[in-house]
Amino acid sequence: MTDRRDLICGNWKMHSNHLEAIQMIQKLHYRLEPDTYERVEVVVAPPFTSLRSAQTVIETDRMQIGLGAQDVFWEDEGAYTGEVSAPMLAKLSVKYVIVGHSERRQHFGETDEMVQKKIRAVLRHEMTPIVCVGETLDQREEGRATDVVVTQLRGALSGLDAEQVGGLAIAYEPVWAIGTGRNATPDDAGEMCEVIRNEISELAGSDAAESVRILYGGSVNPGNIKAMMAKRHIDGALVGGASLDPDTFAAVVRYWI
Numbered sequence: 001m002t003d004r005r006d007l008i009c010g011n012w013k014m015h016s017n018h019l020e021a022i023q024m025i026q027k028l029h030y031r032l033e034p035d036t037y038e039r040v041e042v043v044v045a046p047p048f049t050s051l052r053s054a055q056t057v058i059e060t061d062r063m064q065i066g067l068g069a070q071d072v073f074w075e076d077e078g079a080y081t082g083e084v085s086a087p088m089l090a091k092l093s094v095k096y097v098i099v100g101h102s103e104r105r106q107h108f109g110e111t112d113e114m115v116q117k118k119i120r121a122v123l124r125h126e127m128t129p130i131v132c133v134g135e136t137l138d139q140r141e142e143g144r145a146t147d148v149v150v151t152q153l154r155g156a157l158s159g160l161d162a163e164q165v166g167g168l169a170i171a172y173e174p175v176w177a178i179g180t181g182r183n184a185t186p187d188d189a190g191e192m193c194e195v196i197r198n199e200i201s202e203l204a205g206s207d208a209a210e211s212v213r214i215l216y217g218g219s220v221n222p223g224n225i226k227a228m229m230a231k232r233h234i235d236g237a238l239v240g241g242a243s244l245d246p247d248t249f250a251a252v253v254r255y256w257i
């Protein structure tokens with residue numbers, strides 16, 4: 001047994017305006033019994049436009065729900081029209097930043113090098129990156145899943161020291177499982193998370209590997225979360241579709257019930 005604390009993060013993607021976000025967070029809060037937080041760190045990552053409202057409702061009602069952002073730019077400020085920086089997020093009490101999600105890699109051309117710069121920006125401002133890695137269906141069918149994931153991991157983590165690596169959360173999200181209703185089997189997910197932990201041990205040492213949290217993401221729902229969480233190397237989940245309905249997300253978060 002380790003003392004890694006479970007982390008379950010709802011990634012709302014491009015859903016909800018700020019008024020809806022307030023309601024979703026309030027509903028989630030009412031559905032999570034106080035003992036939830038003894039077992040799980042609960043995070044929601046709404047769109048940028050909802051962060052300020054989310055922060056206000058969480059702080060006003062003294063909720064234990066943590067705030068996450070879905071992306072960040074690597075420079076702190078400057079002429080980068082449309083971008084949002086790490087210090088801007090930190091000022092909104094954002095604790096976690098999703099970096100390198102496959103939708104960003106696919107639709108916005110994010111490379112491992114860009115992911116690495118974003119991770120550094122997040123760490124500079126004392127937030128925790130949730131670094132996403134994962135193979136496509138073609139890559140899996142060609143037997144390259146492990147290679148792809150390890151390459152993404154090495155690219156993303158290069159230049160970080162052991163302590164920084166140990167503080168990260170890594171999300172293993174096979175691209176073919178995202179939003180498809182077709183989750184990886186708990187065995188396959190558990191195995192890849194073990195590969196990730198072993199690779200982190202190689203890159204940054206055994207202490208970092210012991211403390212880094214590894215999440216599974218891809219069609220997580222109340223029916224499959226328990227089997228995922230039973231795997232030794234899975235410390236939590238990154239949840240898309242099932243995080244949009246507070247009842248469903250609460251059932252995912254309280255997976256042991």
Ligand code: PGA
Pocket residue numbers: 011173177178179180181217218219220238239240241242
């Ligand atoms: P999904 O998304 O749960 O809807 O498959 C997961 C993610 O993209 O983080």
